[in-house]
Amino acid sequence: MKHLLSTRDLTAAEAIQILDTAEEMAAVNDREVKKLPALRGRTVVNLFFEDSTRTRISFEAAAKRLSADVINFAAKGSSVSKGESLKDTAQTLEAIGADAVVIRHPASGAPHRLATTDWIDAAVVNAGDGTHEHPTQALLDAFTLRRHRAQVAGIDSVGADLAGTRVVIVGDILHSRVARSNVWLLTTLGAKVTLVAPPTLLPYGVEQWPCDVSYDLDAALADAPDAVMMLRVQAERMNASYFPSTAEYSRLWGLGDERFARFAAPEFKDTVILHPGPMVRGLEISSAAADSERSQVLRQVANGVSVRMAVLYLLMSAKEFAS
Amino acid sequence: MAQATADEGASGTVASAHAAPLGRVVLSAADIDRALTRIAHEILEANKGPQDLVLLGIPRRGYPLAVRLAHKLAIADPSVDAEQIIGQLDITMFRDDLSRQPTRPPARTKLPPQGIDNKVVVLVDDVLYSGRTIRAALDALVDLGRPRIVRLAVLVDRGHRELPIRADHVGKNLPTSATEKVRVRLAEIDGAPGTDFVEDHVAIEAPQQPPAADSSESKEARP
Numbered sequence: 001m002k003h004l005l006s007t008r009d010l011t012a013a014e015a016i017q018i019l020d021t022a023e024e025m026a027a028v029n030d031r032e033v034k035k036l037p038a039l040r041g042r043t044v045v046n047l048f049f050e051d052s053t054r055t056r057i058s059f060e061a062a063a064k065r066l067s068a069d070v071i072n073f074a075a076k077g078s079s080v081s082k083g084e085s086l087k088d089t090a091q092t093l094e095a096i097g098a099d100a101v102v103i104r105h106p107a108s109g110a111p112h113r114l115a116t117t118d119w120i121d122a123a124v125v126n127a128g129d130g131t132h133e134h135p136t137q138a139l140l141d142a143f144t145l146r147r148h149r150a151q152v153a154g155i156d157s158v159g160a161d162l163a164g165t166r167v168v169i170v171g172d173i174l175h176s177r178v179a180r181s182n183v184w185l186l187t188t189l190g191a192k193v194t195l196v197a198p199p200t201l202l203p204y205g206v207e208q209w210p211c212d213v214s215y216d217l218d219a220a221l222a223d224a225p226d227a228v229m230m231l232r233v234q235a236e237r238m239n240a241s242y243f244p245s246t247a248e249y250s251r252l253w254g255l256g257d258e259r260f261a262r263f264a265a266p267e268f269k270d271t272v273i274l275h276p277g278p279m280v281r282g283l284e285i286s287s288a289a290a291d292s293e294r295s296q297v298l299r300q301v302a303n304g305v306s307v308r309m310a311v312l313y314l315l316m317s318a319k320e321f322a323s
Numbered sequence: 324m325a326q327a328t329a330d331e332g333a334s335g336t337v338a339s340a341h342a343a344p345l346g347r348v349v350l351s352a353a354d355i356d357r358a359l360t361r362i363a364h365e366i367l368e369a370n371k372g373p374q375d376l377v378l379l380g381i382p383r384r385g386y387p388l389a390v391r392l393a394h395k396l397a398i399a400d401p402s403v404d405a406e407q408i409i410g411q412l413d414i415t416m417f418r419d420d421l422s423r424q425p426t427r428p429p430a431r432t433k434l435p436p437q438g439i440d441n442k443v444v445v446l447v448d449d450v451l452y453s454g455r456t457i458r459a460a461l462d463a464l465v466d467l468g469r470p471r472i473v474r475l476a477v478l479v480d481r482g483h484r485e486l487p488i489r490a491d492h493v494g495k496n497l498p499t500s501a502t503e504k505v506r507v508r509l510a511e512i513d514g515a516p517g518t519d520f521v522e523d524h525v526a527i528e529a530p531q532q533p534p535a536a537d538s539s540e541s542k543e544a545r546p
Contacts, residue, residue: 017428024413024429033466038416066416313416318426 003115003124004311007135007185012161015189019143020158021310022303028065029306039068039316042099047089048127049075049105054277054301055127055137059102062308068316071098086110090119098122100316108132123315131175131203131237137276138181140307142189144274144300145227152270163190168220170196170253171231171284174203175238178276179231183211196220198253200242217253224267229274230255230285250283260289272296346506346528350495355478355523358494359388362476363395365492370443373403375471377442379412381460382430385448386411387511388478392447410434412446412467417459434467444470445492449507451477454488479525481505495525502530 001014010018028034044063048056056072063070073089075081080089086105093101100123103111108130115124128134145165150157167186173179173195186193193211195202206213214220221228233249243249250256255273263271273285273295281287290297350358370376373396380389393405413430415421446460457475464470476492481499499505506526514520 021428024431027432031466032468035466036416037462038421313429314426317421318424 001314003111003126004135004315005111005115005124005126006133007138007181007188008133010135010185010188012188012190015139015142015185016159016161018139018307018310018314019146021314022139022143022306023158025065025309025313026303026306028309029302035065035067037067038313039063039066039099042068042316043071043097044068044100044102044312044316045071045073045093045096045098045122046127047073047093047101047103047105049080049103049110050128052104052127054304055104055134058301058304059125059127059136059308059312061305062312065305066309066312068099068312071096086113087117087119090114090117094120094122100125100312102127104128106130125311125315128177130177131180132177133181134177134276135181135185136304136308136311137178138185139311140300140304141178141182141229141274141276142185143303143307144296145186145191145272147303148270148272148296149226161189162186165191165227166194166223166225167191167227167229168194168196168217168225169229169231170217170220170255172201172233172242173197173206173231174201174242175234176231182229183209187211194220194225196253198243198249217259221259221262224265224271226270227272227274228255229276230279231276232278232280233283246283254284254286255289256286257288260286260292263289263292263294274300277301346504346526348524348526349497350479350525352523355494355525358478359391360395362492362494363392363399366392366445366474366476367396367399369474369491373400375442376403377408377410377435377437377439377444377470379410379434379439379444379446379460379464381412381414381446381448381456383512384507384509385446387509388449389447390511392445392476407437408435410439412460412463414456414459414463417462419455419459432463432467439464439468439470441469441471443472443474445474445476447476449478449509450505451475451480451488451490451493452483452505454484454486457488458486478507479505497525497527499527504528504530 028036046056046059060070101114102125103114104127109132110129111124111126114120126133126135142162145162146157146160149165150160169179169182183193187210194214195211196214196217199215202213273289275285275297277297279285279290281290367373378389378393380386389409393409397403397405411431411433413432415427415429448456464473474491477490478494479497480490480493481497483501506528509523
């Protein structure tokens with residue numbers, strides 16, 4: 001594995017290897033010295049052409065805990081605003097000596113372009129490209145689900161997959177790279193995914209995906225899934241009106257207080273709520289749900305660092321051997 | 324460098340294919356057991372009792388040896404609770420050849436509940452060769468706490484040191500040629516059902532033709 005561009009290319013064995021490595025990385029965060037020397041002397045560039053809080057900080061923390069040097073690049077305030085192309089930016093990074101590039105880009109396929117051209121020799125990690133994929137987010141969701149399942153079953157999570165886990169993903173599927181990455185990864189790991197969204201927010205061709213599709217959130221919740229993942233309505237990507245009003249969206253597809261009250265039922269006792277962030281409280285999720293003990297949102301953020309450490313380690317550690 | 328073909332992940336599967344003694348067996352199961360009994364008594368003697376002892380095994384085969392040693396200590400001195408003094412110390416991230424080898428998945432580091440601060444830590448490994456594994460282990464220890472004393476116990480010392488490191492407790496000194504391989508097989512790691520594993524042993528294998536065809540424990544193959 002040289003790059004991480006998509007969860008679609010990952011086999012179950014590769015995904016489990018990443019999750020198992022993340023499990024060992026998580027142990028480092030409980031130690032006195034929260035640092036490993038594995039990537040000493042390597043340089044990781046965070047190349048962010050789109051705004052991000054969680055992902056950028058998480059990658060930065062992950063790289064620093066592995067002792068790599070981190071260069072943060074934000075398109076705002078760089079020569080990109082003067083019209084520099086992706087190729088020139090990439091070649092600049094190559095000249096500086098980047099060993100890995102973590103890229104977020106509004107155009108789907110930009111990381112793939114970096115990885116398959118000879119512009120740059122570094123390992124490329126996709127940190128979200130347009131409406132295509134966000135593989136590390138899917139990996140941290142899988143990691144969070146796997147840990148939760150292991151905890152409920154009272155077993156060790158190392159080596160396990162997600163066979164039989166039922167996950168409902170609700171919201172703006174059309175614009176969501178998180179949903180796409182999760183559909184591929186969770187299915188590969190044996191989980192059953194159901195997408196729930198208004199018909200206007202489902203992508204063309206969704207019936208070809210290896211998952212169920214529903215327009216009705218209450219029906220999808222009827223058989224008490226193991227996890228409910230709420231997605232943000234991505235207003236910045238919306239150039240048409242996809243639903244009549246936010247109030248209607250919230251009532252039909254949001255996890256409001258009334259719908260959250262169903263989680264008190266005994267069959268929902270092990271159901272968790274996931275959200276990739278940033279949350280828009282009051283629209284897709286109510287504060288009561290977001291702050292409840294069912295919510296894994298902060299655990300997802302913490303697990304994100306471990307998963308990204310695992311990805312950087314697995315992609316970067318054997319560099320001289322590969323070359 | 325020519326024989327640096329080892330991959331710990333692969334060694335488990337390849338090893339199981341020839342787990343029945345190949346090459347020259349230098350320590351039998353009974354010899355290994357006697358050596359561990361003696362090392363256990365040496366540890367108690369050097370430490371003037373079991374106070375503050377912590378045994379940290381280095382994966383993969385150092386850990387089962389540490390477990391066995393702890394039980395020997397418990398037999399020799401009933402005040403020892405074997406489960407409370409055993410840990411595992413993963414050194415993957417601290418290796419000096421990390422970037423020159425295929426990617427290795429890290430193993431778990433588990434410390435006993437009382438930690439290692441101001442303890443007498445005995446590192447346990449199967450084969451002492453270049454000393455680089457132990458150097459990595461010493462670095463890993465620093466990040467976990469500050470032991471009062473660190474000692475080293477190994478089942479086999481095969482010489483060819485590349486660093487100023489020596490073992491305090493040695494099961495057997497084994498003069499070898501650098502082209503030979505020392506193979507340690509233990510029931511806990513290699514004795515999975517379905518393999519042709521017979522019993523614990525340490526064997527010396529003559530260099531194979533071609534050398535790249537075999538996969539063995541990294542510390543054996545690394546120059």
